[in-house]
Amino acid sequence: MTTTTDFLLAIEDLTVSFDGFKAVDSLTMYIDKNELRVVIGPNGAGKTTLLDLICGKTKSSSGSISFKNKEMTKMAEHEIVRAGIGRKFQTPSIYENLTVYQNLEVSYPEGRGVFGSLFFQTTDEVIKRVNEVAKEIQLENFLDTEAAILSHGQKQWLEIGMLLMQDPELLMLDEPVAGMSAKERDETAELLNRICENRSVIVIEHDMEFVKKIARKVTVLHQGKILAEGTMEKVQADEKVIEVYLGH
Amino acid sequence: MNFVYERFLGGKNGALAIAILAILILVIFPLFLDAFRLNLVGKYLTFAFAAVSLVLLWGYGGILSLGQGVFFGLGGYAMAMFLKLEASDPESTKIQTTPGIPDFMDWNQLYELPWFWIPFESFTFTLLAIILVPSIFAFIIGYSMFKRRVGGVYFAIITQVIAVILTVLIVGQQGYTGGINGITDLKTLNGWDIRTDSAKLALYFINALLLLGVIMLSKFILTSKFGQLLLAMKDKEDRVRFSGYDVSNFKIFVFCVSAVIAAIGGAMFTLQVGFMSPSFVGIVPSIEMVIFAAVGGRMSLIGVVYGTLLVNFGKTGFSETFPELWLFLMGGLFIAVVMFFPNGLAGIWNKYAPKVPFLRPLVNSSTNAETKSAPAKIESESTIEPESTTEGAKS
Ligand SMILES: Nc1ncnc2c1ncn2[C@@H]1O[C@H](COP(=O)(O)OP(=O)(O)OP(=O)(O)O)[C@@H](O)[C@H]1O
Ligand SMILES: [Mg+2]
Numbered sequence: 001m002t003t004t005t006d007f008l009l010a011i012e013d014l015t016v017s018f019d020g021f022k023a024v025d026s027l028t029m030y031i032d033k034n035e036l037r038v039v040i041g042p043n044g045a046g047k048t049t050l051l052d053l054i055c056g057k058t059k060s061s062s063g064s065i066s067f068k069n070k071e072m073t074k075m076a077e078h079e080i081v082r083a084g085i086g087r088k089f090q091t092p093s094i095y096e097n098l099t100v101y102q103n104l105e106v107s108y109p110e111g112r113g114v115f116g117s118l119f120f121q122t123t124d125e126v127i128k129r130v131n132e133v134a135k136e137i138q139l140e141n142f143l144d145t146e147a148a149i150l151s152h153g154q155k156q157w158l159e160i161g162m163l164l165m166q167d168p169e170l171l172m173l174d175e176p177v178a179g180m181s182a183k184e185r186d187e188t189a190e191l192l193n194r195i196c197e198n199r200s201v202i203v204i205e206h207d208m209e210f211v212k213k214i215a216r217k218v219t220v221l222h223q224g225k226i227l228a229e230g231t232m233e234k235v236q237a238d239e240k241v242i243e244v245y246l247g248h
Numbered sequence: 249m250n251f252v253y254e255r256f257l258g259g260k261n262g263a264l265a266i267a268i269l270a271i272l273i274l275v276i277f278p279l280f281l282d283a284f285r286l287n288l289v290g291k292y293l294t295f296a297f298a299a300v301s302l303v304l305l306w307g308y309g310g311i312l313s314l315g316q317g318v319f320f321g322l323g324g325y326a327m328a329m330f331l332k333l334e335a336s337d338p339e340s341t342k343i344q345t346t347p348g349i350p351d352f353m354d355w356n357q358l359y360e361l362p363w364f365w366i367p368f369e370s371f372t373f374t375l376l377a378i379i380l381v382p383s384i385f386a387f388i389i390g391y392s393m394f395k396r397r398v399g400g401v402y403f404a405i406i407t408q409v410i411a412v413i414l415t416v417l418i419v420g421q422q423g424y425t426g427g428i429n430g431i432t433d434l435k436t437l438n439g440w441d442i443r444t445d446s447a448k449l450a451l452y453f454i455n456a457l458l459l460l461g462v463i464m465l466s467k468f469i470l471t472s473k474f475g476q477l478l479l480a481m482k483d484k485e486d487r488v489r490f491s492g493y494d495v496s497n498f499k500i501f502v503f504c505v506s507a508v509i510a511a512i513g514g515a516m517f518t519l520q521v522g523f524m525s526p527s528f529v530g531i532v533p534s535i536e537m538v539i540f541a542a543v544g545g546r547m548s549l550i551g552v553v554y555g556t557l558l559v560n561f562g563k564t565g566f567s568e569t570f571p572e573l574w575l576f577l578m579g580g581l582f583i584a585v586v587m588f589f590p591n592g593l594a595g596i597w598n599k600y601a602p603k604v605p606f607l608r609p610l611v612n613s614s615t616n617a618e619t620k621s622a623p624a625k626i627e628s629e630s631t632i633e634p635e636s637t638t639e640g641a642k643s
Binding site for chain 2: 078105106111112119162
């Protein structure tokens with residue numbers, strides 16, 4: 001039932017219903033290789049649910065999600081991750097009791113089985129990778145810091161770093177700048193622009209200033225359906241969008 | 249060598265702590281305690297296996313089992329079945345209706361050995377059963393629970409229900425299990441009389457060495473990436489899952505390992521105490537094991553051994569004088585520990601010992617000592633020389 005496409009991610013006719021309420025409603029959407037896509041929409045539009053569906057956290061009622069022309073809807077969560085899809089949660093989701101270094105190292109995509117993890121060895125390559133990523137997320141001076149005492153913004157970056165450790169082909173970020181200071185927002189925008197160079201990124205965001213800094217193509221979601229899609233200027237000029245979202 | 253030092257002993261702090269424990273149980277106790285007291289300590293140390301198993305499962309894995317007595321019992325019963333068969337040779341049971349079968353079977357009108365008893369005539373089979381029966385049983389429980397994402401309180405309740413069911417089964421099937429009295433009158437192990445003082449002394453040492461071995465093996469698990477993943481899962485299970493790990497497999501594995509550790513303790517209990525009964529299988533012993541771990545510090549493999557010893561000395565002392573008060577005292581102790589000292593004795597030690605100058609070198613830098621001492625750590629300036637800090641992992 002999946003059509004073969006050139007897209008990295010092809011979502012077709014995707015629906016999920018919670019007791020009859022369709023949080024995502026026959027949604028069709030395509031993401032190109034190396035594309036950065038921003039998804040916006042009012043509260044409850046179904047943005048988080050869309051990411052939940054892609055990463056397997058929520059099972060779809062119907063429709064297909066095909067990643068590199070491989071059907072994802074029946075796969076287990078960890079298999080979807082291993083296929084190359086990384087996802088950041090809306091609230092920072094890091095291991096508070098581990099150090100920054102350990103948070104990153106534990107996310108390294110080797111030793112993922114029970115026995116693999118028992119005999120996993122920290123090679124120079126792992127250390128090199130941790131240091132590269134730590135530098136990218138500006139936490140290279142906090143490697144031995146317990147993650148619990150990082151600032152909110154640093155926690156958000158750390159989680160992005162944990163995903164970068166896995167080098168996913170598709171990275172999905174749910175409101176990455178929520179709760180960040182203006183300076184941190186600017187730095188995150190730069191970070192996103194850097195990391196989307198050789199991978200596709202889907203960003204969900206509320207903050208319009210931030211969206212303008214990173215957006216190339218925007219999808220507006222409303223009541224589980226796509227309301228508009230296109231460049232920021234085009235979307236902002238769209239009357240339906242103004243009505244439901246940007247207007248107030 | 250370095251690998252063993254870092255991973256099995258846990259680096260300098262870990263090695264020192266293990267050495268102190270080893271001196272205490274291998275030298276000091278045998279030197280200063282009489283045969284009776286030493287045997288008592290040996291019995292306590294078999295409970296320490298269960299407490300150590302709970303460090304892995306509960307302390308690190310965040311999975312509370314209120315049924316470790318089940319596995320302690322499985323190990324204990326496996327050993328008891330072998331010893332009972334050896335004690336029931338036709339010669340010494342010739343007054344029975346059916347000589348050659350255990351006495352309680354004869355009393356319950358059984359005329360031949362039940363099929364599942366027959367393999368326990370082999371010592372090799374028994375040793376394998378002590379390891380395999382608990383792991384298979386834990387695997388079945390773990391698989392059906394963790395694959396369905398049952399956890400937390402529900403898992404704790406289910407393990408408790410299993411403990412009840414097993415107890416009821418053992419008590420009810422008297423002819424096959426010895427019932428409420430358990431399996432008693434155990435005499436020899438491959439011809440070696442285990443009731444003599446010299447045998448008890450030897451068994452005490454075997455038990456102590458096994459305990460140290462189990463602690464080191466657990467240390468190896470906890471200092472590996474597996475150990476870090478356990479902590480990570482306890483904190484943010486979804487983050488681990490969405491980092492590409494099949495979380496349930498890790499839980500099943502740690503549950504199986506904890507089952508085997510508890511079972512080894514049970515088998516050693518039978519050997520040293522000379523019997524096994526359902527009173528070491530049910531809810532009360534299972535909860536006591538959790539209390540040993542809580543008092544000792546559920547994040548500390550060494551701490552729980554001291555916790556087990558302390559609570560058991562207390563229990564013996566108190567129940568001699570005020571038997572009826574003991575249960576209340578133990579309940580109170582548990583609540584007090586959970587409320588005021590969540591890291592138990594190990595936490596108190598790590599907090600106060602650094603204030604005493606000569607104790608300072610013995611203190612772990614943190615309560616999460618097992619993973620914190622992993623060789624994986626690098627300094628923040630590690631870009632200068634990452635080599636030296638990873639030696640432990642490479643050699
Ligand atoms: N598991 C669930 N069961 C029932 N309803 C759900 C479930 N998950 C989401 N919903 C509902 O689906 C709708 C979409 O929720 P979702 O979290 O996807 O919105 P969102 O666009 O991410 O909003 P926000 O901007 O507030 O994060 C909401 O009305 C929500 O209540
Ligand atoms: Mg959301």
